[in-house]
Amino acid sequence: MKVKYELIHQDKTTGARFGKAIFIDENGNTQEYETPMFMPVGTQATVKTLSPEQVKATGAGIILANTYHLWQRPGEDVVEKAGGLHKFMNWSGPILTDSGGYQVFSLSNPKGITEEGVKFKSELDGRELFLTPEKSIEIQNALGADIIMSFDECPPATADHQYLKNSIERTLRWAARGKAVHKNENQSLFGIVQGGPHEDLRRWSALETVKLGFDGYAIGGVANDDEEKDDMYKAIEYSVPYLPEDQLRYLMGVGEPVDLIESVRRGIDIFDCVSPTRLARHGNALIPGLRKDAAGNLKENRLNLKNAGFKEDFMPISEDCDCYACKNYTRAYLNHLLRAGEAFGATLLSIHNIRFLIRLTEKMREAIKEDRFAEFIDEFYN
RNA sequence: GCUGGAAUCGCGUAGUGGCAAUCGCAGGAGACUGUAAAUCUCCCGGCUUCGGCCUUCGUAGGUUCGAGUCCUACUUCCAGCA
Numbered sequence: 001m002k003v004k005y006e007l008i009h010q011d012k013t014t015g016a017r018f019g020k021a022i023f024i025d026e027n028g029n030t031q032e033y034e035t036p037m038f039m040p041v042g043t044q045a046t047v048k049t050l051s052p053e054q055v056k057a058t059g060a061g062i063i064l065a066n067t068y069h070l071w072q073r074p075g076e077d078v079v080e081k082a083g084g085l086h087k088f089m090n091w092s093g094p095i096l097t098d099s100g101g102y103q104v105f106s107l108s109n110p111k112g113i114t115e116e117g118v119k120f121k122s123e124l125d126g127r128e129l130f131l132t133p134e135k136s137i138e139i140q141n142a143l144g145a146d147i148i149m150s151f152d153e154c155p156p157a158t159a160d161h162q163y164l165k166n167s168i169e170r171t172l173r174w175a176a177r178g179k180a181v182h183k184n185e186n187q188s189l190f191g192i193v194q195g196g197p198h199e200d201l202r203r204w205s206a207l208e209t210v211k212l213g214f215d216g217y218a219i220g221g222v223a224n225d226d227e228e229k230d231d232m233y234k235a236i237e238y239s240v241p242y243l244p245e246d247q248l249r250y251l252m253g254v255g256e257p258v259d260l261i262e263s264v265r266r267g268i269d270i271f272d273c274v275s276p277t278r279l280a281r282h283g284n285a286l287i288p289g290l291r292k293d294a295a296g297n298l299k300e301n302r303l304n305l306k307n308a309g310f311k312e313d314f315m316p317i318s319e320d321c322d323c324y325a326c327k328n329y330t331r332a333y334l335n336h337l338l339r340a341g342e343a344f345g346a347t348l349l350s351i352h353n354i355r356f357l358i359r360l361t362e363k364m365r366e367a368i369k370e371d372r373f374a375e376f377i378d379e380f381y382n
Numbered sequence: 383g384c385u386g387g388a389a390u391c392g393c394g395u396a397g398u399g400g401c402a403a404u405c406g407c408a409g410g411a412g413a414c415u416g417u418a419a420a421u422c423u424c425c426c427g428g429c430u431u432c433g434g435c436c437u438u439c440g441u442a443g444g445u446u447c448g449a450g451u452c453c454u455a456c457u458u459c460c461a462g463c464a
Binding site for chain 1: 409410411412413414415416417418419420421422
């Protein structure tokens with residue numbers, strides 16, 4: 001399916017966007033999803049520990065999968081023979097594949113990045129792999145997701161201005177090369193803006209990427225390792241003004257509640273993040289409220305349900321949550337499952353955490369529609 | 383009863399004459415933002431001013447400059463034989 005964006009309403013004081021992502025298949029059938037929207041991540045063609053029915057029940061629309069991982073295993077040819085990603089993983093909603101750009105950051109080293117492409121050392125068997133922008137798009141064409149991403153370099157937060165400048169130039173050339181080989185008419189291809197926290201670089205990257213012409217735009221290179229929150233917000237502020245109003249704006253990899261709100265405030269429509277599912281597997285449940293981390297940053301509030309204090313706590317995870325886990329199970333039961341290493345604990349917490357973020361986007365949408373997003377933000381911080 | 387073996391942190395283990403406390407589990411806590419992550423880090427005998435100090439290898443003796451380690455007796459457990 002190809003995606004189109006429809007801007008329905010902008011919050012009067014903040015400019016936050018309420019809209020629709022409309023997916024249209026080759027027969028003209030459509031699926032519509034309201035934005036702002038949070039997209040759960042299913043790197044290996046599965047949202048870890050959840051069935052598609054369970055993912056659907058959280059209210060999720062689009063989900064992610066990853067080019068790099070599926071290329072290595074089982075191989076894009078296998079997915080293609082299976083009838084494409086949707087059939088392979090039994091997900092009828094939209095799918096977005098990341099290009100492998102993030103793996104340039106997490107799995108390669110700077111020496112492995114050349115004009116031609118990126119050298120990886122496989123995390124599975126140690127063998128050397130080489131991914132190019134063309135190869136990434138070809139793999140994504142074969143996988144058959146609805147939204148596919150340009151192959152970009154995702155530089156670390158520590159990268160300096162000069163490094164970023166060279167990196168962006170290369171990423172722009174990669175974007176053009178990828179676009180040139182993009183064959184699948186039934187997929188939307190998104191470009192990715194980079195530039196760290198620098199105003200000049202973000203503007204330039206955004207303008208040049210838009211000039212190339214994509215079906216939607218992402219802001220990348222944020223929320224990496226020790227990036228300051230302010231730098232993330234700057235990256236958004238410096239990029240968004242140059243992105244087309246009538247196309248989706250995707251902030252890559254962001255999923256802390258504070259960051260969702262701060263980026264919607266700045267004009268972002270969609271997000272993805274591994275955090276709800278990873279936190280779940282590590283025993284943490286997102287709950288309303290905020291806390292300060294060791295560095296003094298405002299972070300999501302959460303319960304570590306493995307902790308001894310929940311052993312005989314027969315309350316739901318969160319009293320005002322409407323998810324399956326909260327409606328049917330107690331903290332004590334979760335504590336037991338997590339201590340016993342039972343997979344169902346991770347499943348229940350994943351359901352809860354994803355639902356938590358999706359409900360946050362639902363509340364944001366309501367607030368934007370009613371022009372009270374600024375008040376909503378005030379309430380969120382109090 | 384006899385013969386052999388064993389006894390080290392809550393549990394299981396390493397250590398075989400030279401700074402006891404290795405590793406795993408259990409336990410306590412923390413980290414995690416386009417998933418090398420159901421992973422990783424820290425703590426886990428007692429005190430501590432965080433630099434250290436003290437205790438401790440079933441029990442009691444012995445040999446030795448020095449014993450968890452060798453010897454003797456005892457206790458408990460395991461296996462085999464009666």
